[in-house]
Amino acid sequence: MKVAFIYPGQGAQYAGMGKEIYQKYQEAREIFERADEALGFSISELCFEGPEEELMKTENTQPAILTVSVALTKVLQKRGIKAEVTAGLSLGEYSSLVLAEALDFEDAVRLVKNRGKYMQEVVPQGVGTMAAILGLENEVVEEICRTVSQVGIVEPANYNCPGQLVISGEVKAVEKAVELAKEKGAKRAVVLAVSAPFHCSMLKKAGELLERDLEKIEIKDLKIPVVSNVTADYASKDQVKDLLIKQVSHPVLWEQSVKRMIEDGVDTFVEIGPGKTLTGFVKKIDKTKNAYNFEDEESLLKTLSALGV
Structure with missing residues (x-):
C-alpha cells in the first residue's frame, strides 16, 4: 500500500x-x-x-x-x-x-x-466570481474561456476531476462563459457563491x-x-x-x-x-x-x- x-x-x-x-x-x-x-x-x-x-x-x-x-x-x-x-x-x-x-x-x-x-x-466585492462547469471536456471549457476573453477576464481555475472544471474571472465574462457552456451541452454550469475570483490573473x-x-x-x-x-x-x-x-x-x-x-x-x-x-x-x-x-x-x-x- x-x-x-x-x-x-x-x-x-x-x-x-x-x-x-x-x-x-x-x-x-x-x-x-x-x-x-x-x-x-x-x-x-x-x-x-x-x-x-x-x-x-x-x-x-x-x-x-x-x-x-x-x-x-x-x-x-x-x-x-x-x-x-x-x-x-x-x-x-x-x-x-x-x-x-x-x-x-x-x-x-x-x-x-x-x-x-x-x-x-x-478584488472589490462583486467584481469577480467563479463558476463550476460539469460534463464538458477540459479543452472545450478552455476554448470557451478564450472566446469570452473579449467580454472580460475568464480563466480555468480548478481542474478538479474529469468533467469538472471551475472557471474564474470578471462577473460578466463568467456569466457569458456559463451561457456558452450550457449551449455546448454542459450537464451543469453554475455560478458559485464565492467572495472573490480565486486562482485567476x-x-x-x-x-x-x-x-x-x-x-x-x-x-x-x-x-x-x-x-x-x-x-x-x-x-x-x-x-x-x-x-x-x-x-x-x-x-x-x-x-x-x-x-x-x-x-x-x-x-x-x-x-x-x-x-x-x-x-x-x-x-x-x-x-x-x-x-x-x-x-x-x-x-x-x-x-x-x-x-x-
Whole structure:
C-alpha cells in the first residue's frame, strides 16, 4: 500500500469541525492551542462554535481549515499512519508543506491568515466570481474561456476531476462563459457563491503581497514529496516560495496532481480535514484506487480499519 495524504481547501469549512477530535486527543488539542497563540485569537472557538458568517470570511476560513487538517494529521501519525507523498488543494498545499516539515505550523497559520485577507481585498466585492462547469471536456471549457476573453477576464481555475472544471474571472465574462457552456451541452454550469475570483490573473496582486510575507519565512528541506498545484509535479525546497506565490493566481491542477501520484504507485488516498470533496474527486479520477477521509471519530475508525490499523 502506497499512501498519500491529501488536504482540502476553502469551501470545506463548517462550524463544529475538529471539535470531537480536539476533545478526545491531546495531540490534536496541542495544535489548536498553538494556532490560537500564533494568531492571537481563538481560531479553535471559531472552528467549533462559529458563528458561520465569521468562519466564512476568507481570512478566517484559511487558518481554520489548516489548523483542523494539521491537528487531525497528528492523530493519524500517533497511530503509525505515514504518507509517502502529499498534495493539498489550494490552501491545502500549506497543510502538505507542514506535513513535509518544510514549513513550521505557526508560520503556515499566520501566512494563510494573510493570504486569505489579500485574496479577499485585491478584488472589490462583486467584481469577480467563479463558476463550476460539469460534463464538458477540459479543452472545450478552455476554448470557451478564450472566446469570452473579449467580454472580460475568464480563466480555468480548478481542474478538479474529469468533467469538472471551475472557471474564474470578471462577473460578466463568467456569466457569458456559463451561457456558452450550457449551449455546448454542459450537464451543469453554475455560478458559485464565492467572495472573490480565486486562482485567476485578477489575484496577481495578492500573490505579490504574499511574497513579502514569504520573504521572512524559512523553508526547510522537505521530508516527504509534495506535489504542487501549479505544476502537478514535485516541488523542490528552492521552488516552494515561488510556487506558493504563483498558486494564488494560477489554476489548481488537482486532477493532474492526483494522476501524477497514481503514476508513481499511490493506491491509497487519505483526505484529512473537513468534508470529503477530494475523496470524491479521487474516485472520479480513478475508481480503482482507495480513498478515505478523516474529519471526526467515526471517519477515523473507518479509515484506520481500512488501513489495517
